[in-house]
Amino acid sequence: MATTGEAFPNQPTVDWHASDADDVVERLRSDLHRGLMPAEVRRRLKQYGRNRLPSPPGRPAWLRFILQFHNVLIYVMLVAAATTALLGDWVDTGVLLAAVFVNAIIGFIQEGKAEQAMDAIRGMLSLRTTVIRDAERMEIDAEDLVPGDIVVLVSGDKVPADLRLVAGKGLRANEAILTGESETVEKTIAPVPSDALLGDRTNMLYSGTLIASGQAMGVVVATGIDTELGRISAMLEQVQAATTPLLRQIAGFGHWLALAIVVMSAATFAVGVLWHGHPADEMFMMAVALAASAIPEGLPAIMTITLALGMRRMAGRKAIVRHLPAVETLGSVTVICSDKTGTLTRNEMTVQRVITATHVFEVSRVGYAPDGGIHLGDAAVTGGERPDLVEIGRAAVLCNDARLRRQADGSWQVVGDPTEGALLAFAIKAGIDPEWEREIWPRTDAIPFESEHRLMATLHHDHVVGKGVLYVKGAPERILAMCDRQGGESDAPLHPEYWHRAASEAAAHGLRLLAIAARPAEESQHEVHFADLETGFTLLALVGIIDPPRAEAMAAVAACHSAGIRVKMITGDHVETARAIGEQLGIGRHKPALTGAEIEGMDDARLCEVVLDVDVYARASPEHKLRLVQALQAAGQVVAMTGDGVNDAPALKRADVGVAMGLKGTEAAKEAADVVLADDNFATIGSAVREGRGIYDNIRKFILFMLPTNGGEALVVIAAILFELALPLTPAQVLWINMVTSSTLGLALAFEHAERDVMRRPPRDARESLLSWFFAWRVLMVSVLIMAGSLGLFLWELDRGSSLETARTMAVSSVVGAEMYYLISSRYLYKTSLSLEGIFGNRYVLIAIAACAALQLAYTHAVPLQALFGSTDLSLDEWLRVAFAGALVFVVAEIEKTVIRGYKKLRRHVSGAGTGKVSHRPRKAEAQWKTPRSFLVATDFSADSGNAAGRAASLAAEHQGRLDLLHVVDLSSLKAVRELLRSHDEAEAKLVGAAQRQLEEARSDVAKTVPVPASARVAVGNVLEEILSAAEQANLLVLGARGLNPLRDLILGTTADRLLRMSIRPTLVVKRPAREGYRRVLVPVDFSPHSIAALKMAMLIAPKADVWLIHAFVAPFEGRLRLAGVPDEDLETYRVEARQQALIRLGNLMLDAGETQRRLFRVVEHGDAVRLILAKEEECEADLIVMGKHGLSIVEEMLLGSVTRHILADSKCDVLIVHEHAGVLDKTSRTGKPVA
Known part of the structure; x- marks a missing residue:
């Protein structure tokens, strides 16, 4: 049979799914009944190759080892080693090469095998498959399939190649591995549009997917690399793995450091030879010493070890x-x-809701495990109590082709369609025994599910009592058209409006709905036809199914x-x-x-x-x-x-x-x-991110620890050359410091645990350089301190007449001593180390310091090491001077951290910068007044949270706004329960779960009373920061009076108190349940600019309310005036003038507010402000007090006003606190004209 390539599957322009089945078979020159002839199979096998994916070339082990040396710092170290070898300094050469090879071996071992994604995909192909060839049905290896082969598949088979369906019965396929859809896909033979997406090509079966139910016959249109699976493998070959941020940063840092080392060494050589006239060979050794001192030889190895330790810790957390x-x-x-x-999601379809004519049942637990129960409201129900549930469960079992199977590990697996598996799990929860029902009600006949009819029907008979029943399940609109009655506690005519409304509500929650119906059948009926399904059914229920979130x-x-x-x-x-x-x-x-x-x-x-x-x-x-x-x-x-x-x-x-x-x-x-x-577990990613952030911190700490050592050594060498001194540190001594003491100490930082606030920071900028200004400053400062101590002791010893060996030993010991002290300071980048936790919190730090001290004593007093490095014994006085010089580094570093913390705190206070959150600094007033539309309710586990949510919902409905519920899992609360639970992860999971339930209950309560758009979100972190950040997107913040303070029973929670002081959003403190909108509002005012904001907000938030403006014009000035000796008659004059100014102030406020269509009451009183306001609240039966945030306060301008505090504590109604810059004020509206 001649064949051309123009219509074959390796041509990507052919849309097999858009062509008619017969046309596809014809174009592939095949035959549905005879298949391909053996000769044609051999020819096509030769043309298209076997049905497998090509093996990618692997990367040999020797190449992976060589690539470990592909690093700029390694290149510099190799050049330095070659130079010392040419000069005959074999000790330095050996140490440098040892450092290089240790790093390469660690990286080689940890990285392991190269990626083998192609082999994994290749292993997914079927081993054997059934085909029709030469008019015979036979079983062959899947690798022998060719385009044009006719393949036959049944339930449970794995699809061996890409097929165009030509026939099928009740066919459904599981394509989750390709499309990500957990639901099985119904397959038909009808063409689909050419631009249909992969998941919508219902007439295609793709290699690697599974037949969930039914039977199929298809013609092979693509094999091997031409399949969808092969196309993914080709994409894998083309995809380049991204370079990690750390590697990019280290590469940039390495290039900068290498350039700096070369420039410094060349400059040193030139200065010594051209300026000081030293011999070239001597200066060359000096340049080598400088290069050796500047290279952080231990950096590559310590970084690799740090990452390897992190890998081990992550493995302990299941990552x-x-x-x-x-x-x-x-x-x-x-x-x-x-x-x-x-x-x-769980990738396990689950019945969550069952809707009957009279009730809505909720089904607990998720997955295929038949655990859990069924609830009606808050009460658990069983099939024995609810005959309607028994009938629904029986229908779910009998009109079903799936089976549930318990695995050896105790988990449950569905054999067949996942949706039908979910129905079985529901039935068992309802008290139904599937095997018993199938035995009592054997199936007589069935109509399998087909997309054309969108239903499945089964006929059953209980021949003992002579009863028959016909069950159907399918798309709700299809089943509803077949029903004229609805089941339940009493059989009644069908009410389509009720069912359509219930279906719409369930679909809005992401539930996939199936309708289940039944009607009696005659005992003599043994077959079911579509004519039997037209009418006469009773609708039993709508079943809501979902692949639930984990x-x-x-x-x-x-x-x-x-x-x-x-x-x-x-x-x-x-x-x-x-x-x-x-x-x-x-x-x-x-x-x-x-x-x-x-x-x-x-x-x-x-x-x-x-x-x-x-x-x-x-x-x-x-x-x-x-x-x-x-x-x-x-x-x-x-x-x-x-x-x-x-x-x-x-x-x-x-x-x-x-x-x-x-x-x-x-x-x-x-x-x-x-x-x-x-x-x-998706949650494991959070733990892995936490570990990753801690590892990056540890790498930064190590670099900030090691570079000042190298910098100090380099500065010592440079100073010796510039001032024509004897070299304080020889190249061998520099390598001793860098490779032995620095590496020993720095390794301890790899064992640091992540700092407590690591998951409250924003992600770091992957593009930022390691060499930030802070980084450069810290390195320079500590380098100068180390250089000063080392060079100072070196010169001191020479001045005292000590030998050059003693002076050099003092210089080396000074550097090592400074490293020991600086290691403790390096445990925290900004936080002080002057605490028990800072000094004793990491036992590996103490072990490293002890080991380093022992090594340095051996360096100083062990004869073999004295001969190797040119060291000598030191006296007790000399050791004390070394310890003092090292302690000086620690003291200055801690002072510097204190200054930086103070600067950062001041900067945050001024502009909010550096916190990773939006600035909480008051903004300038916006251009116009705005009616609040977005209401943020900060909830917790207190009873007042419900009041706050109810009031916010009422306001949102009144102003056509929306409601957002936020519950922040307080880290202090987490710490409080952590000791009881003995596990941070368990504590967090339990608190977050409880918060989720509380929010869902609150949202459900709101939905029942006030239908407004509402969302609910749980956050984990600092309560204050999370709420302030979320409030930036809202118009009004709503709190419960005792809210956000679960550990104390105060009238105003401490967190709520801080929120009121820091938030620039209007903040409503709710003290009692919301019964209706605000009708009587009291607005205390004074001469501060906050009063106009308070009045306008009162009019916006309560547009139909009567408003009382009260100006209590007495002030603390009167007592001060009396103490100053002001006569009483002058005080009376002061009161008269104050009353007149207060009246003018109220008139101006009313004019500014521009309000003429409501009742406004002006009250000017002389007396104690708090007492007068509370008395007026009781007199006018106010249900809301609106106050300026800083108003009514002479002294506490930077805090919450003192009168405002007392009103918050003592008033019985809700209190709304408004900031002058609350985003609702138009400063241009002020006329400034007094009203007589």
Whole structure:
């Protein structure tokens, strides 16, 4: 049979899914009944090759070892070693080469095997498959398939190549490894549009996917590298793994350091020869000494060891790091792009809601395990109590082809369609025994599920009592059309409006709905036809099914947000499902979602613009995921990509950090990833990020520890050359310091644990240089101190008449002593080390100091080392001078840290810079007044949180606004319960879980009473910072009077008190439940500019209320005037003038407010302000007091006004605190005209 290549699968222009099945078979020159002839198979096998993926060339072990030397600092060390060898200094040469090879060996061992993603994908191909050849059905190796082969598949088979369906019955396929969709896909033979996405090509079966149910016949259209699986493998070959931020920084640092060393050495040589006239060979040795002193020989090895220790710690937290640099890169991640199915969700379909004609049942627990129960409201119910549940459960079991199987490890697995598996788990929870029901009600006939009819029907008979029943399940709109009655406690006519409304509400929560119905059948009926399904059914229930989010993923997403990390969900699922799951997880709330088709229509520039603003991506293909990762990286983000399927592999490889699931993840995903989660727990990523940030801190601490040592040694050598002194440090002594003492001490910093605030910082800028101004300053300062101590003691000893050997020994010991003291200071970059924790918190530091002291004593007093390095014995007085010089370095370094902390605190106070949060400094007033539309409620576990949410919801409904509930898991609370739980992770998980439940209850309560748009989010971190940051996006902050202070029973929580002082947003303190809108508002005013803001906010927040303005014009000045000897008649004059000014002030306020359509009452009183305000509150029965934040306070201008504090504590109604710059004030509206 002659064949041309123009219509064969290696031509990418052929859209097999858009062609009719018969046309495809004809174009491939095949035959549905006879298949291909043996001769044609051999010819095509020769033309297209075997159905397997080509093996990529591996990287041999010797090459991996050689590449360990590809480092600028290593190059400098090798040049230095070669130079010393040419000069015959074999000791220095040996030490330098030993440092180089130790680093190479450590890196070689830790990095392990190279990536083998292609082998993993190749292993996914089927071993055997059934085909029709030469008119016979036979079983062959999948590798022998060729385009045009006719393949036959049944339930449970793995698809061996890309097939175009030509026939099928009840066919559904699981394509999760390619598309990310957890639901099985119904397959048909009808053509689909040529531009259909991969997940929408319902007439195609793709290599590596699974047949979930039904039977299929298809013609092979692509094999090997031409399959979708092969295309992904080709993408993997083309994808270049991103260079990690640390490697980029170290490369830049290495180039800078190498250049500085070369320039300094050349300058030293030139100055000595040309200026001082020293012999060239002598100056060459001096230049070598300078180079040796400046090179941080231990840096590469210590960095590698630090990363290796981090890798080990991460393994203990179930995060297996495959590539060493990824350990640190996790700490700089700014965006996590996560696959939905199996990563953020369980990849286990679960029934969550059952809607009947009279009730809505909630089903507890998730997954296929038949644990949990069914609840009606707060009460648990069973099938024995609810006959309607029994009937629904029986239908779910009988109209079902799946089976649940318990595995050896105790987990449950579905055999068949996952949706049907979810129905079985629900039925068991309802008290149904599937095996018993199948035995009592054997199946007589069935109509399998087909997309054309969108239903499945089964006929059953209980021949003992002579009853028959016909069950159907399927799409709600299809089943509703077949029903004329609805089940429940009493059989009643169908009410379609009720069911459509219930379906819409469930779909909004991301639930996929199935309708279940039944009708009696005659005992004599043994077959079921479509004519039997037209009418007469009773609708039993709508069943809501979802692939539920992992509980730990919710907490992990909240923790990532608290750490300044954006989480983006990329999935192949439908956009409605993606939005709903994202809403539950706290991803992309109230933001648009982007589909794969929309991504296709964007060029790279446009995608880079929108990618930072969109967090949910639906119907995404492997190419889309890869483009999204690349776009984020182009926008300067450090991207981690999580996933578990083959479709994730290219993006996993391209991301800065690829994270694969270890239990459910495919081997392809694991091999393409940098990190594998051994427990498939998204929350483990948070722990890994914390560890990564700690590792980066440790590397910075080590560099800041080691470079001043090298800098001090270099300065000593430079000073000796400039002032024509004998060399204080020989090259061998420099190497002793750098390779032995510095490395011994610096290694202890690799064991430092992450600092407590490490997850409250924003991600570091991956583009920032290691050589920041702070970095350079600290290195220079400590280098000068070390140089001063070493050179000073060297000159002192020479001046005292000591030998050159003694002076040099003192110089070396001074440097080593300074290192010991500076090591303690280096444990914290900014925090003081003058504490028990700072000195004794890391036992490895103490061990390193003890080891270093022993080594230095051996260097000084051991005869072999004296002969090798030219050292000599030191007396007790000389050792005391060395200790004093070292202590001086520690003292100055701690003073410097204190100054820097004070400067940073002052800078934050002035501008909010450097905190990683938005500035909380008051902004300038905005151009116009604004009615509050966005209400942020900061909740906690106190009872007042419910009052605050209710009041905010009432206001949001009144002003057509929206409501946002925020619960911050307080770190102080976490610390309080940590001792009880004995586990930080357990404490955090329990608190976050409790917070999630509290928020959902609050949102549910709000939805029942006031239907307003509402969101709920849990954050983990500092309560004050999180709320202030969130308040920047809101118009009004709402607090409970006793809220945000779970450990104390004060009228105003301490955190709430601080929020009132620091927030620039109007802040409402709610003291009682909301019954209706505010009707009587009291506004205390004074002469401060806050009064106009308070009055205007009162009018905006309560547009229908009566307003009382009260000006208590007596002030603390009267008592001071009396003490100053002012006569009483003058005081009375003062009161008259004050009353007149108060009346003018009230008139101006009313004029500024521009309000003429409501009742305003002006009250001017003389007396104690607090007493007068509280009395007026009681008199006018006010339900709201609105006050300026700093008003009514003469002394406490920088704090919360003293009168305001008393009103907050003693009033019985709600209190709204308004800042002058609250974002609602138009300064240009002031007329300044007094009113008589």
